[in-house]
Amino acid sequence: MSKFHRSFSFRYRLTLWYIAVFSISLLAYQTFSYFELKANLISQMDAGLLSAMDQTIQNLDVENGNLALQNVEKTPIKPLSETQTALRIRILDADGNVIYSASGFPAIPIHQSALHALGDHSKPIYQTIQLGTEHYRVVTAVLIIAGTQTKNFLQIANSLSNIDKELSSFIVRFLVGLPFILLIAAAGGLFLANTALKPIVEMKNLAEHVREDRLSDRLHYQGPSDEFGSLAATFDSMLDRLEASFAREKRFSADAAHELKTPLTALKGKLEVALSRPRTAKEYEEALTNMKGDVERLISLSADLLLLSRMGNVALSSRAEKIDVGELLDSCVDQIITAFPDKHVTVKRNYEHHVEIEGVRDYLVRLFLNILDNAVKFSNTEVMLSISIKQVQARKAAVIEISDNGHGIPKSEIPFLFQPFYRVESDRSRLHGGAGLGLAIAHEIAEAHGGQIEISSAVGEGTRATVALPLSLKQ
Ligand SMILES: Nc1ncnc2c1ncn2[C@@H]1O[C@H](COP(=O)(O)OP(=O)(O)O)[C@@H](O)[C@H]1O
Ligand SMILES: [Mg+2]
Known part of the structure; x- marks a missing residue:
């Protein structure tokens, strides 16, 4: 792994996670909005179909015990709202044969069994039917007109093409906007990751520069006392301890050298005096006995130093x-x-x-x-x-x-x-x-x-x- 990759990969991973979470939320929200919009448009359409059905029924007359179908034409078949196209009307007899069809009623297949399942007093049924590339919304109701013996079925249909157009433009708008939204999210994510990781970068830079002669440097983190704040404080207090321990070690070495030097200098002085001129055996013996004291002091001092330096990590x-x-x-x-x-x-x-x-x-x-x-x-x-x-x-x-x-x-x-x-x-x-x-x-x-x-x-x-x-x- 390259140095660049190692030191920066976390912020990019963080940004990617941010984008991923953001995209999933956005997608879920858009999906929900899509179905919500679709349900709204369809229920508007259904309300329109129902009111057209009421009007048609009112306009229907009975002549000689039969339906006066010519009056059906009086029903306004204008679109009821922007999303609706012109209404189409069709009337079927009890067996499902078409007895009236206003021009342009789509060739919606008639399922006998479905018609018969519609009881005399049941509510109208709504269906969405695909014919070729076009969708239709169809409402079917039982038609029982006072004075007639027969049972008929009234169907009113409307093309869903406008609704389909609206829905697909919703998707297109989303897809066109998506790259821009993701770009903004990525920039925001990167900014957040950078801001969040700033203290870490500072700590890294400081840690890289910590050397024996620069142990007094500290982060002095000014941010809030959150996780980073406490990490920075821990880092500073670790440096405090390190600095103190280095200073102790330094003092110890200097003191130890000084303590060793004193008896060594004394020893050297005595040696020089003894060697300054020829001496008798007795004088040499006295000088050596005298020096033995210094040597013993040196031995005991170095033994003490050794013991002290080992004491910290002995297993007792x-x-x-x-x-x-x-x-x-x-x-x-x-x-x-x-x-x-x-x-x-x-x-x-x-x-x-x-x-x-x-x-x-x-x-x-x-x-x-x-x-x-x-x-x-x-x-x-x-x-x-x-x-x-x-x-x-x-x-x-x-x-x-x-x-x-x-x-x-x-x-x-x-x-x-x-x-x-x-x-x-x-x-x-x-x-x-x-x-x-x-x-x-x-x-x-x-x-x-x-x-x-x-x-x-x-x-x-x-x-x-x-x-x-x-x-x-x-x-
Ligand atoms: N019992 C004591 N009475 C008076 N002073 C003491 C006593 N124990 C220690 N000290 C003082 O503490 C210092 C440190 O003691 P220590 O570490 O044993 O060093 P050292 O005995 O080598 O001088 C001594 O130099 C002495 O001044
Ligand atoms: Mg002592």
Whole structure:
């Protein structure tokens, strides 16, 4: 399919459908009008025939017990209306033999059985009869004149040629007008299709131009909030999300590069100093030990980055196991106490018995270590930790709260804590803090388990991290 065909075929299909529906309606209406007109003309004709019949009967005299046929000629046989031609009269005897026929009465065949079926008092019957190319309307009535013994039949006929002409001119008028009507319908249909599809074309053009450096373009659709309006709004909000996610990715890469550069520069500096002149074996050993710290920091940073970038699409279920939350937290607390030998940590535990959740042990250890690490790191030497574990049946979740009596976090900073590389802007953070990935990783791990994490804090009083984890992983 050509590009042109692909991008424009829908509007032509729409136009064709419009024309098709329009033509069918028009045809149905014209057909109805045709039969309506025909029925009207015929009933006018029938009324004329009937009144002619009444007059003929009045003019008929009886002489010596027989019909005085010569008086029939007195009946006006002028056309009664434009659509009628001159009337013809014929009288038949009881056996169907023609006993009177005004000149020019068409040779309409006489069906005896039909005549006999006409009872003495039955209503006149109307028939349309074709003779050659011409149509006739014929009314037949039983003629019983007082004073005569015999039963006769009176027939009055009129040619339908004028009516036929009128009807065929109706069809001709329709057929001549049809191409123009269809042309107007096609133009109208195309206009409607174009108008209706305009927002789609705009969306298509915009979508074609969306590139990484033009993500700020929007449709800003001004039309009514109909289906197109909501499609355009959805499209714009999709671009909002895309733009935000691109910006996040960009910031993340820049921050990551910056964080990696710092220890690398330090390492390079130390290497250059060590190599600046010949040194003793002991000096080399000291320099290398010193550099090992930088290398370890680099390894842990890249491991964090790797974990964070993978967390979004890991499938946990295959590695998930039943975990006793109390035991898990106890082992994390032990690790943290060992990691901070110069701090004095007191732990107040308030555990419900054997709260079990389903999850990946390594990740959950990581989550709680990150929180506990912050709690101890951002506190003075005397650390007071308070840890509670509750099973909340209504939420089918385990809720773990970890509070410290540390420095606290200003309220305005709390919404940003879970962003990668975010550190609270204070000397303390810069002095103690890591790369600012700890809470971002904790947040990703909680989300991957279908859980949530929240931080509340008061400066100078302490911080509380609340983690809610579902008791079982849903697929
Ligand atoms: N318990 C806490 N007490 C005080 N400040 C905290 C606490 N937890 C987190 N923060 C602040 O939030 C920032 C982000 O934490 P985190 O993501 O773990 O980064 P990092 O520990 O690498 O600095 C920290 O730098 C710190 O300023
Ligand atoms: Mg941290």
